[in-house]
Amino acid sequence: MTAAIHARGVTVRVGDATLVDRVTLDVRHGELLALVGPNGAGKSTLLSALSGERTLADGLIELDGRPLSAWQPAPLARERAVLTQDNQVAFPFTVAEVVAMGRAPWRGLPESDKDDAAVAQSLARADVTHLAGRAFPSLSGGERARVSLARVLAQRTRIVMLDEPTAALDIRHQEEVFALARSLARAGAAVVVVVHDLSLAAAYADRIAVMDRARLAGLGSPREVLVPELLERVYGLGVRVIDDPDTGLPVVLPRR
Amino acid sequence: MSGRSRRATLGAALAVALVAGVVLSAAVGQLAIPATEVVGAWLRGLGVHTAWAPADDVTTQALWQIRFPRVAMSVLVGAALAVAGAVMQAIFGNPLAEPGVVGVSSGAALGAALAIVSGAALGSVASVAGLAFAGGVGVTLLVYAMARSNGRTEVVTLLLTGIAVNAFAGAGLALLLFVGDSAAREQIVFWQLGSLNGSRWNEVAVVAVLTAVGVAIALALAARYDLLALGERTAAHLGVRVERLRIVSILVVAVLTGAAVAYAGIIAFVGLVVPHLMRMVLGPAHRGLILASALGGAVLLTYADVAARTLISGAELPIGLLTSLVGGPFFFWLLRRARSRAGGWA
Numbered sequence: 001m002t003a004a005i006h007a008r009g010v011t012v013r014v015g016d017a018t019l020v021d022r023v024t025l026d027v028r029h030g031e032l033l034a035l036v037g038p039n040g041a042g043k044s045t046l047l048s049a050l051s052g053e054r055t056l057a058d059g060l061i062e063l064d065g066r067p068l069s070a071w072q073p074a075p076l077a078r079e080r081a082v083l084t085q086d087n088q089v090a091f092p093f094t095v096a097e098v099v100a101m102g103r104a105p106w107r108g109l110p111e112s113d114k115d116d117a118a119v120a121q122s123l124a125r126a127d128v129t130h131l132a133g134r135a136f137p138s139l140s141g142g143e144r145a146r147v148s149l150a151r152v153l154a155q156r157t158r159i160v161m162l163d164e165p166t167a168a169l170d171i172r173h174q175e176e177v178f179a180l181a182r183s184l185a186r187a188g189a190a191v192v193v194v195v196h197d198l199s200l201a202a203a204y205a206d207r208i209a210v211m212d213r214a215r216l217a218g219l220g221s222p223r224e225v226l227v228p229e230l231l232e233r234v235y236g237l238g239v240r241v242i243d244d245p246d247t248g249l250p251v252v253l254p255r256r
Numbered sequence: 257m258s259g260r261s262r263r264a265t266l267g268a269a270l271a272v273a274l275v276a277g278v279v280l281s282a283a284v285g286q287l288a289i290p291a292t293e294v295v296g297a298w299l300r301g302l303g304v305h306t307a308w309a310p311a312d313d314v315t316t317q318a319l320w321q322i323r324f325p326r327v328a329m330s331v332l333v334g335a336a337l338a339v340a341g342a343v344m345q346a347i348f349g350n351p352l353a354e355p356g357v358v359g360v361s362s363g364a365a366l367g368a369a370l371a372i373v374s375g376a377a378l379g380s381v382a383s384v385a386g387l388a389f390a391g392g393v394g395v396t397l398l399v400y401a402m403a404r405s406n407g408r409t410e411v412v413t414l415l416l417t418g419i420a421v422n423a424f425a426g427a428g429l430a431l432l433l434f435v436g437d438s439a440a441r442e443q444i445v446f447w448q449l450g451s452l453n454g455s456r457w458n459e460v461a462v463v464a465v466l467t468a469v470g471v472a473i474a475l476a477l478a479a480r481y482d483l484l485a486l487g488e489r490t491a492a493h494l495g496v497r498v499e500r501l502r503i504v505s506i507l508v509v510a511v512l513t514g515a516a517v518a519y520a521g522i523i524a525f526v527g528l529v530v531p532h533l534m535r536m537v538l539g540p541a542h543r544g545l546i547l548a549s550a551l552g553g554a555v556l557l558t559y560a561d562v563a564a565r566t567l568i569s570g571a572e573l574p575i576g577l578l579t580s581l582v583g584g585p586f587f588f589w590l591l592r593r594a595r596s597r598a599g600g601w602a
Binding site: 048077089104 | 349350351479482483484485486487489490492493494495496497535539540541
């Protein structure tokens, strides 16, 4: 089966700095991949490369077996949706309008009949239906993040890329967003999420990719990757990995 | 009120105001003409004879040769300036962007002054308009190129670029005033103050074509402007070719502003005030905003022209002076409001 995202030897340079260095990974449909690593390790840069936003210095990225360079902007927007960390809206659009913008790539196609349903469902899934009439700039950071997530959901793509969707969220909404990401994956989407919270990644991701100084330091199931030796080398901090008493999944704690 | 009915109400109100303003504008002046005769003369010009048609030919002549082209020009210039402002705000993602604020109008003034001072070589009216147009387009492209770095346009950079451009154009104008003779000086000064006086049908036709093209393109791009409000990256992820959209839009702004300024001179703040008011009523979605701005700009300038001609009896106020008198304080208010809001423009 063709991988949803296939990256081979992906290298991104800005000036003299190599931000992503020969990263190779596949993401399959139906899979949730968490991208973790210290600040500045190149997680967001790798994600933006996978989204088609950056020119590669070297390497190849394919979505559904087709090189990114062969995708036109509109069909690409119907195949993959991206949530960036930058949740700004220039004018006081309402939440409902912002989420409806996620339907733009489907304009003029039969799928646009489902616009209203898609918007309503996305608002509900991101738990922002009650904000539908509010102006986006009047929202709190966490509300903005969830509305932007709803916009991404409304796009209804088979590949979803989320850059730190939980950064501004309380723990309940963090759990809900990851549960949502996993349900997208279970429904057949390929989901890539950049996240800092290793325990959160362990609880929901099928696989975890650890970035360290522009390179891929580890790739595998949470159990395989979240081991003290690897994490201590990457983060430069002593950690303890224990098992969650309920789920048996790894929980990462710093040694204090 | 729902969005749809709000749009319909505003559209109807603006349309009524525009028709009333057009009739009023044609009726007032040194020779007062009853509104019924204005309508009658207009219908007769279209080949419909009614009892309202003016009895004497002088009135008809005055209306068709002096008043009607002037009214048409005020409608077109107002629409062009307001839509240019709305488009500029859309592509910079910033309600402070306006062709006048960033120096486009000064560029046009410089072009016009150059044509006026060079006199015999370039002195015909057509070349004043032509050079004003070229100056406006040139400065638009310059500001666009200078205010962007790494594919981003910072608000502060934009406004500072405007200051720099305005200062340079001001110096150029001063130089031209210095070298020009007294007739040229007077002409430059009055051109800068803006006037719709002496509009002719051939000029109206040029402005009409450019305005229609500009507004049509802006409307076609309206949905993409909405996406651009999400930021360049997200707009691109939603399938918008951002760079191409910006370039086409900047050309639209240049053409609309250039067309308006070429014959009417500097009429500032219309592009700032009108889209802002429309956004307050309709919300920021650009299709409605651009349409309403076109109508609203036409209404504003039609009434401004009536005011310019009637506020002082026996003399005509420059219309650009009027719009700046109203627009300047409005700009201050906008700045203060923005600053009091969390985050401001940064």
